Amino acid sequence: MSAPDPVKPDPVKQELAALGEQVDRLLDTVRRLSEENRSLRHSQEHLASERAGLMARNEQARSRVEAMIQRLKALENNG
Numbered sequence: 001m002s003a004p005d006p007v008k009p010d011p012v013k014q015e016l017a018a019l020g021e022q023v024d025r026l027l028d029t030v031r032r033l034s035e036e037n038r039s040l041r042h043s044q045e046h047l048a049s050e051r052a053g054l055m056a057r058n059e060q061a062r063s064r065v066e067a068m069i070q071r072l073k074a075l076e077n078n079g
């Protein structure tokens with residue numbers, strides 16, 4: 001068996017280097033997507049909380065309007 005030619009690159013080493021670079025890119029993508037997913041989950045929780053608050057305020061306003069309507073009807077009937 002002869003020693004590899006030092007001038008000619010080893011195809012196996014080139015392929016391993018290319019695979020290593022691809023793995024590094026994939027790891028970067030996984031990290032980026034994980035961070036994006038975490039951020040989106042946080043935003044979703046915040047929006048759900050905000051929505052619940054708005055729905056509660058809407059219900060309070062509806063109740064107040066209904067109470068005013070009832071008082072106006074009572075005033076009409078008494079007047």
